[in-house]
Amino acid sequence: MMQHDLLSRRTIGPKNILAIMALLLSFSLNLLAEPFPTSGYDFLPDDMKEIQDDDFLNPGMDTVDKGLMHFQDEEYESSSCANCHGDHGEYLNREKIAGYPRYSEEHERVITLQEQINLCGIEKLDRFPLEYDEDKLVALETFVRSKANGQIINVEVSDESRDFFELGKSLYNRRFGQMGMTCSHCHVQYQGIMLRGSKLTQGQTNGFPVYRIDSRQITTIHQRYNECFLQLRAEPYQRGSREYRALEYYMGVLSNGLKVETPGVRY
Amino acid sequence: MLLFPGLLLSALVIFSQNSRAEEYCDWQLTESNGMPAIESRLCDLQGDPENGKQVAIDRSRGNCLACHMMPIPEEEFHGQVGPPLHCLAMRYSEGQLRARLVEPMLYNANTIMPGYYRHPRDNHRLANAYQGKTFLSAQELEDLVAFVVTLRCE
Numbered sequence: 232m233m234q235h236d237l238l239s240r241r242t243i244g245p246k247n248i249l250a251i252m253a254l255l256l257s258f259s260l261n262l263l264a265e266p267f268p269t270s271g272y273d274f275l276p277d278d279m280k281e282i283q284d285d286d287f288l289n290p291g292m293d294t295v296d297k298g299l300m301h302f303q304d305e306e307y308e309s310s311s312c313a314n315c316h317g318d319h320g321e322y323l324n325r326e327k328i329a330g331y332p333r334y335s336e337e338h339e340r341v342i343t344l345q346e347q348i349n350l351c352g353i354e355k356l357d358r359f360p361l362e363y364d365e366d367k368l369v370a371l372e373t374f375v376r377s378k379a380n381g382q383i384i385n386v387e388v389s390d391e392s393r394d395f396f397e398l399g400k401s402l403y404n405r406r407f408g409q410m411g412m413t414c415s416h417c418h419v420q421y422q423g424i425m426l427r428g429s430k431l432t433q434g435q436t437n438g439f440p441v442y443r444i445d446s447r448q449i450t451t452i453h454q455r456y457n458e459c460f461l462q463l464r465a466e467p468y469q470r471g472s473r474e475y476r477a478l479e480y481y482m483g484v485l486s487n488g489l490k491v492e493t494p495g496v497r498y
Numbered sequence: 499m500l501l502f503p504g505l506l507l508s509a510l511v512i513f514s515q516n517s518r519a520e521e522y523c524d525w526q527l528t529e530s531n532g533m534p535a536i537e538s539r540l541c542d543l544q545g546d547p548e549n550g551k552q553v554a555i556d557r558s559r560g561n562c563l564a565c566h567m568m569p570i571p572e573e574e575f576h577g578q579v580g581p582p583l584h585c586l587a588m589r590y591s592e593g594q595l596r597a598r599l600v601e602p603m604l605y606n607a608n609t610i611m612p613g614y615y616r617h618p619r620d621n622h623r624l625a626n627a628y629q630g631k632t633f634l635s636a637q638e639l640e641d642l643v644a645f646v647v648t649l650r651c652e
Contacts, residue, residue, distance in 0.1 A: 409616075427557070
């Protein structure tokens with residue numbers, strides 16, 4: 232009745248339409264956003280979820296198998312990871328793995344899981360250190376992290392690690408490149424919203440290293456940062472750089488409460 | 499329904515080959531109805547609304563549809579990051595629209611929207627391939643302005 236009245240008096244002019252659109256938009260923003268934190272998994276269509284959930288379908292499991300091979304490899308080594316951590320890594324501390332990157336008292340800095348594997352290798356094995364993000368180290372990281380699958384992520388910040396956390400935070404909120412966008416623009420402010428044909432996720436790191444359907448390869452967090460920087464038309468940092476490690480640390484904290492899903496399957 | 503986000507990525511990568519460095523057209527910031535405005539056309543270039551529409555659609559150029567719903571029903575997948583652009587010319591003057599496209603941070607310091615004619619020196623860690631380049635050329639920017647001023651709904 233009311234609506235009919237309005238229409239017949241032709242009062243739905245541009246101003247009213249705009250008001251209505253603004254109202255609808257503000258509603259839709261609230262409805263579309265996901266609670267924080269939400270795994271990238273929950274942004275996937277069902278068929279992609281099935282691929283991640285099934286070890287025989289998940290292409291990332293190849294990398295886990297390779298990692299296990301390196302983990303047990305004694306051919307060129309005086310020893311192997313498996314000698315201490317169990318044939319299939321059964322003595323690894325799942326809770327600790329889900330807490331990386333973590334502050335090391337011994338090294339007096341925050342250590343990523345890749346760095347920890349390297350440090351362990353330098354101490355006990357022959358062919359370390361490996362280069363950051365090189366295939367063998369990525370395979371080992373993927374295997375070790377997959378052992379913590381289902382474990383709740385708990386990345387801690389202490390007085391000693393506060394500065395490193397703050398560095399990561401400042402990078403996360405810094406505008407980069409010709410696009411001039413921050414990480415937080417897409418992955419906090421507009422998460423859940425459609426960017427042309429794709430939905431913006433929270434950019435959570437709990438599934439990394441992930442298998443990406445787009446590139447058909449296992450992708451580390453630092454490699455993904457490089458791709459984001461490319462999208463922003465910004466000059467990337469080096470993989471393994473202090474900046475990327477700080478970003479990984481900060482984003483690890485944002486992922487607290489989610490479960491480890493390595494190897495996740497993502498676009 | 500979901501397109502591969504990688505398509506977006508590859509579109510952006512291809513783009514790097516298209517843009518070229520050119521002399522930056524300086525602009526004068528004024529105020530109109532209490533809002534920032536750039537009244538003069540960049541380098542006095544004449545915009546072409548038809549080309550401007552293509553710039554708005556083109557994923558490798560303006561890609562306005564990535565974030566905005568627009569009265570371009572023939573295109574699928576309009577984004578929802580920014581406000582709809584229907585009736586745009588009835589909400590803002592040409593000078594205000596030019597200012598918004600050149601440097602949206604004049605309006606909103608926290609905006610996600612790229613500055614389509616931001617001075618290259620104002621970008622942080624600009625990739626080597628884009629050194630000295632603006633997002634759109636001055637001509638493309640004027641084409642876009644010429645297009646958006648046609649978005650009326652009388």
